[in-house]
Amino acid sequence: MLKTHDISLRFGKRLLFEDVTTKFSPGNCYGVIGANGAGKSTLLKVLSGEIEPSSGNISVSPGKRIAVLKQNQYEFDEFEVRETVLMGHKKLFKIMTEKDAIYAKSDFSNEDGMRVSDLEDEFAELNGWEAESEVSTLLSGLGIADELHEKKMDELSGNEKVKVLLAQALFGNPDILLLDEPTNHLDIQSINWLEEFLTKFKNTIIVVSHDRHFLNNVCTHMADIDYGKVTVYTGNYDFWLESSQLALQQAKDANKKTEAKRKDLEAFVARFSANASKSKQATSRKKTLDKLVLEEIKPSSRKLPFIRFTPERPIGNNVLTIKNLSKKVDGEVVLNDITLTINNDDKIAFVGAHDLAKTALFEILMDEVKADSGNYTWGATAIRSYLPKDNAEFFNDDVTLIDWLRQFSKEKDDNFIRGFLGRMLFSGEESLKKANILSGGEKVRIMQSKMMLSGANVLLLDEPTNHLDLEAITSLNNGLIEFKGVIMFASHDHQFLQTIANRIIEITPYGVIDKKMTFDEYLENPVINKLREKMYENIKNPGETLPI
Structure with missing residues (x-):
């Protein structure tokens, strides 16, 4: 089991998490969701120990192994594909390397014999005899052809490297599996294979993904990052989405009823407070009014762009x-x-x-x-x-988003361009950003505006x-x-x-x-x-x- 105890993380003045206490249990798959910049990938780095929290601590059950999907495609370029996957289980790989080195000695001593005997026992306990077979199964399942298994990593394409690094994370049945965007660069067949693998996986999975179908198929829980908190909900992504929208609507409906009752009471108090025959009743209504408190609805920090494509004219039969x-x-x-x-x-x-x-x-x-x-x-x-x-x-140009988008618009007025940018979440000062410093997601949104x-x-x-x-x-x-x-x-x-x-x-x-x-x-x-x-x-x- 993996637990967080009051963890907080700050980068300068920016607070990503504050006092997060939660647990991730075996047999469950947790999908980490949140707006861009909420800290999804950073949370995985904190859980893996790559980043130290500003306060609080992480605890892992004794003897449990954490495996992480590596993001650097070039980290293992000097190693063979099969070897790279084996390196996903550090303890097993270390035993295999030491064992092979001893067997390769020309002057094999009694001490070497005793040491290699111990290593063989550990090797067997870690299911080492099945390792080579498991590596081949993982690579083949992810679409890495057999003839590539002995190649060096630097001979593979970028997409193939991503698949090998995914196989590395999955190898050896880790107790806790941390996956950041595991479906990126995978074809549909590989994604289907991964979904099936993860649904059969018996240990703990924590995954960041933007693939809704994938989250729905593999996740048992959603870990939602919003306002510096991490809240865990039971169910897959669609269940979380529908439940959160329903809860928000119920809260809004309750507030409407409360507001209507407040207005009735305010009208009664204003009308009769000066009337002696009604003054007691008005005073009673005033006390009731004072007790009415609108339930605070804290809206999600998430915002949805408004995307609608409107054809200038209908398309003819010949396209x-x-x-x-x-x-x-x-x-x-x-x-x-x-x-x-x-x-x-x-x-x-x-x-x-x-x-x-x-x-x-x-x-x-x-x-x-x-x-x-x-x-x-x-x-x-x-x-x-x-x-x-x-x-x-x-x-490439050093121009504001207003000027960037204006060149693609028939309507050149600033107010029109600003309004259009606002629909795509570039409101206020955001519309004055320079086009050449946009993030990947911002570039796609502004291209959609075009x-x-x-x-x-x-x-x-x-x-x-x-x-x-x-x-x-x-x-x-x-x-x-x-x-x-x-x-x-x-x-x-x-x-x-x-x-x-x-x-x-x-x-x-x-x-x-x-x-x-x-x-x-x-x-x-x-x-x-x-x-x-x-x-x-x-x-x-x-x-x-x-x-x-």
């Missing part, structure tokens, strides 16, 4: 035609002879293991890069707007939930559900995919799978699953004709 589109990036084929027709009622989720393919397609369709072959034609009524995954090029001002009837979005907090993701999700136009988007957010898309297109190395259905229907369709499996297997066994 987009793509014929035989192909593209190589750094010598690798990412789009191979793609042919598609986009209709005016389409909300398309582009899925698949290769993120670069989706990004390349969007960049071609937005005329930002050229295809190697093939062509595409937009309909005459199509007005496009694009949210790229990498938006850095838009934020899209809303465009009047587009076709939206292209590449990983639009990246860098956003849960509140901003929820607002964007709702805004896209209500959008009366065509949407083409790539995302790893399951709830986003399920609630928005009515057509799923998976880009594979040997063509596309294109189905008019919801995302859950797509995942659960056995024919599609078999076809997908054969397509990806064909990478290793090229030449087979597949029924795409």
